[in-house]
Amino acid sequence: MAMGRFVILEHHWNGVHWDLMLERDGVLRTWAVDEAIVPGRNLPARALADHRLHYLEYEGVISGGRGSVRRCASGSYQSTLWTPDRVQFRLDGDDQVEGEAVLFRIESGFAPEPFSWFFRLGNLD
Numbered sequence: 001m002a003m004g005r006f007v008i009l010e011h012h013w014n015g016v017h018w019d020l021m022l023e024r025d026g027v028l029r030t031w032a033v034d035e036a037i038v039p040g041r042n043l044p045a046r047a048l049a050d051h052r053l054h055y056l057e058y059e060g061v062i063s064g065g066r067g068s069v070r071r072c073a074s075g076s077y078q079s080t081l082w083t084p085d086r087v088q089f090r091l092d093g094d095d096q097v098e099g100e101a102v103l104f105r106i107e108s109g110f111a112p113e114p115f116s117w118f119f120r121l122g123n124l125d
Contacts, residue, residue, distance in 0.1 A: 006091060007056050007074040013067025020119060021051055022077060028055055031103060031117055039122035047117055073097035100124050
């Protein structure tokens with residue numbers, strides 16, 4: 001089981017999405033969640049490039065005209081499974097973001113990429 005820190009950033013750039021960032025191997029593994037995080041729902045997400053640990057504490061304008069971010073939640077997490085297609089973990093965060101969570105990838109012939117991700121917080125059964 002791996003432990004680390006997490007942050008969720010509200011990112012305003014070409015609309016709005018929420019960046020879910022999990023600390024792992026010295027970087028932040030990052031997914032953009034397309035909808036506000038609501039427990040008990042499968043929310044569409046897409047994997048992004050790893051980000052610097054700097055974003056665990058950062059809020060404000062992002063260089064290069066990439067919008068701005070505001071921290072919505074942060075804390076620690078403990079993963080129980082981490083594979084290329086599925087990440088299961090427990091969030092222990094502030095602002096009511098806590099509990100069992102999962103990121104899972106499914107093959108999709110309709111997406112521009114060969115795989116789509118979904119994020120779910122709570123009600124994993």
